[in-house]
Amino acid sequence: MADNFAETKRSYRRGKIRDQNLERILGAAREEFVLKGFAGASIQAIADRAELPKANVHYYFKTKSNLYVAVLEEIIVLWNDYFDELRAEDDPAEVLDRFIRRKVQLSYSHPQSSKLFAMEIIQGAPHLKDYLRNDLRPWMRKKAAVIEAWVAAGKMAPVDPYHLIFLIWSSTQHYADFEAQVLTILNRAEYERSMIDRIADFLSRSILAGVGLEAPQPSALVEGMGK
Amino acid sequence: MADNFAETKRSYRRGKIRDQNLERILGAAREEFVLKGFAGASIQAIADRAELPKANVHYYFKTKSNLYVAVLEEIIVLWNDYFDELRAEDDPAEVLDRFIRRKVQLSYSHPQSSKLFAMEIIQGAPHLKDYLRNDLRPWMRKKAAVIEAWVAAGKMAPVDPYHLIFLIWSSTQHYADFEAQVLTILNRAEYERSMIDRIADFLSRSILAGVGLEAPQPSALVEGMGK
DNA sequence: CAAAAACCTGTCCACTTGGCCAGCTTTTTG
DNA sequence: CAAAAAGCTGGCCAAGTGGACAGGTTTTTG
Numbered sequence: 001m002a003d004n005f006a007e008t009k010r011s012y013r014r015g016k017i018r019d020q021n022l023e024r025i026l027g028a029a030r031e032e033f034v035l036k037g038f039a040g041a042s043i044q045a046i047a048d049r050a051e052l053p054k055a056n057v058h059y060y061f062k063t064k065s066n067l068y069v070a071v072l073e074e075i076i077v078l079w080n081d082y083f084d085e086l087r088a089e090d091d092p093a094e095v096l097d098r099f100i101r102r103k104v105q106l107s108y109s110h111p112q113s114s115k116l117f118a119m120e121i122i123q124g125a126p127h128l129k130d131y132l133r134n135d136l137r138p139w140m141r142k143k144a145a146v147i148e149a150w151v152a153a154g155k156m157a158p159v160d161p162y163h164l165i166f167l168i169w170s171s172t173q174h175y176a177d178f179e180a181q182v183l184t185i186l187n188r189a190e191y192e193r194s195m196i197d198r199i200a201d202f203l204s205r206s207i208l209a210g211v212g213l214e215a216p217q218p219s220a221l222v223e224g225m226g227k
Numbered sequence: 228m229a230d231n232f233a234e235t236k237r238s239y240r241r242g243k244i245r246d247q248n249l250e251r252i253l254g255a256a257r258e259e260f261v262l263k264g265f266a267g268a269s270i271q272a273i274a275d276r277a278e279l280p281k282a283n284v285h286y287y288f289k290t291k292s293n294l295y296v297a298v299l300e301e302i303i304v305l306w307n308d309y310f311d312e313l314r315a316e317d318d319p320a321e322v323l324d325r326f327i328r329r330k331v332q333l334s335y336s337h338p339q340s341s342k343l344f345a346m347e348i349i350q351g352a353p354h355l356k357d358y359l360r361n362d363l364r365p366w367m368r369k370k371a372a373v374i375e376a377w378v379a380a381g382k383m384a385p386v387d388p389y390h391l392i393f394l395i396w397s398s399t400q401h402y403a404d405f406e407a408q409v410l411t412i413l414n415r416a417e418y419e420r421s422m423i424d425r426i427a428d429f430l431s432r433s434i435l436a437g438v439g440l441e442a443p444q445p446s447a448l449v450e451g452m453g454k
Numbered sequence: 455c456a457a458a459a460a461c462c463t464g465t466c467c468a469c470t471t472g473g474c475c476a477g478c479t480t481t482t483t484g
Numbered sequence: 485c486a487a488a489a490a491g492c493t494g495g496c497c498a499a500g501t502g503g504a505c506a507g508g509t510t511t512t513t514g
Contacts, residue, residue: 017461017511035350040266043502054502055463064502115349118404122342123262125407132411140412162413163429170401171394177345178397180352184359185367186389202390206437244481244491270472282474282493291472 018060024050025057029071034115038068072120072127075113076135078106086142088149092156093213097204100168104200107176108191114176140165157212164211171203245287251277252284256298261342265295299347299354302340303362305333313369315376319383320440324431327395331427334403335418341403367392384439391438398430 028049032041043064047054061067086095107114120128140162147161175182175191183190205215255276259268270291274281288294313322334341347355367389374388402409402418410417432442 021461037264037266037346037350039264042500044500053463055465055505056461058503059462062503119264119346119349121405121408122346123264125411129407129411132408136408137412137414159433160425160429163426164433166401166405166409167398167430167433170397170405174393174397178348178393180356181348181359181363182393184352184356185364187364198387199390202387203394206386206391206394206434209439210433210437212436248491269470271470280493281472282495283491285473286492289473 021050021052021056022060024052025060025067026071026074029067030074030112030116033068033071034112034119037119038064043067069127071116075117076131078110078113079117080135086146088146092147092150092211093208094216096168096208096211096213097216100172100204100207101200103168103172104175104196104203107173108196111176111179114173115179118173118177159211164207167210168203168207171207175199248277248279248283249287251279252287252294253298253301256294257301257339257343260295260298261339261346264346265291270294296354298343302344303358305337305340306344307362313373315373319374319377319438320435321443323395323435323438323440324443327399327431327434328427330395330399331402331423331430334400335423338403338406341400342406345400345404386438391434394437395430395434398434402426 025046028046029041031049032046035041036045043057044054046067047057050057057067061070086099120126125132143165144161147156147159147164150156151158151161175196179191186195188195201215208215252273255273256268258276259273262268263272270284271281273294274284277284284294288297313326347353352359370392371388374383374386374391377383378385378388402423406418413422415422428442435442
């Protein structure tokens with residue numbers, strides 16, 4: 001394999017075409033599925049958006065369902081990457097703060113993924129039942145145990161760890177999923193970095209205060225917080 | 228009109244048939260649209276669920292879009308019913324507490340409506356742009372003004388009123404919209420009253436604490452709250 | 455450089471869909 | 485009670501769909 005190919009050209013390697021096309025198709029599919037839903041998104045439209053002939057899409061994905069599942073799997077990988085780190089020996093305030101900020105950041109950087117995931121869950125998670133049961137539930141159990149340990153150690157107010165995580169999830173994802181509503185109400189065309197920072201600060205401060213903690217150094221200084 | 232009809236039978240009056248069928252169709256449509264999305268829900272399936280011939284559905288709603296919009300309008304009416312009351316002279320803790328509980332209650336009693344509304348917004352609110360801009364935005368402005376007045380009067384910690392309302396919306400609706408995820412993680416088949424009460428207590432306490440308030444009498448007593 | 459593997463795509467098709475229509479039955483009205 | 489209004493529906497159709505496929509080109513390989 002790694003024979004005489006000058007890696008200089010760097011754009012030629014095994015499966016290069018495949019990888020490139022897969023990426024285009026998956027990206028286009030994500031977009032179309034979010035906009036129109038599973039049934040409403042046509043392979044033709046996905047192909048058009050990817051600037052490929054329809055039959056070429058079918059070359060990579062035998063069926064529409066296969067393509068849809070592939071998109072969902074991408075999302076789950078993305079989720080898992082950002083998910084972990086939450087340990088009993090850490091400081092609750094710091095860890096929760098980082099977790100909240102990371103989720104807000106993720107909503108900002110990958111809104112389509114968040115939206116598609118949300119739509120799938122809303123519709124009853126027909127393709128994600130197994131993921132929820134076999135992956136997410138155990139993950140939750142572990143995280144809940146950590147939070148319970150914190151509570152037991154008196155490091156934070158007693159709260160139901162599950163509902164605390166639901167609160168973090170819902171409040172952070174809201175800005176991605178309900179983007180259209182939020183932006184219309186705030187009379188903006190799109191999110192800006194500064195707004196995202198304010199949101200992260202607000203959510204971190206509010207949620208931590210809600211469980212009797214004080215947020216670490218706010219990333220953007222917001223004077224007049226009184227108290 | 229109000230002629231000699233004995234109101235006793237009470238099931239016979241002008242438009243009785245119409246009202247009854249409309250109700251059946253709208254209910255069936257709500258269900259199907261949530262399950263399959265706009266494009267995925269077929270008139271045939273809606274008709275089957277309503278136990279009516281397909282052509283009969285078309286008799287009441289010329290097009291699929293008309294039906295869809297009618298369902299959304301029902302939801303908006305429902306929303307508005309529960310929406311109001313939030314006045315500057317009231318006690319913030321009491322009002323916010325009631326508002327949060329009402330939203331949780333609404334998620335519990337009308338999950339389909341919440342889900343459909345969410346899907347519509349996620350997809351960019353193509354049918355609700357006007358509602359968001361012309362109704363919801365002014366409503367928000369008024370509520371934000373009230374909260375700002377509370378802050379100015381020192382009745383609560385200084386927070387951005389818009390994000391506070393987003394926080395309440397997102398955290399409460401989450402239990403309706405993400406029902407499949409929540410129930411799977413909590414290993415339950417469906418919500419029960421007691422769970423709903425706990426959720427309302429948790430959210431009310433957490434969010435109020437987040438803005439420097441203490442929740443009024445908790446509906447279900449939960450001792451050991453320490454502090 | 456030739457064989458094999460990977461990749462590509464125009465064309466076709468069976469099937470579902472929303473919607474229309476023409477004529478039917480039931481209910482209301484005066 | 486008869487005419488009009490309201491309600492009902494089987495059958496039809498054009499448009500769009502996902503997918504199969506056969507025969508093509510390009511790339512890789514030894």
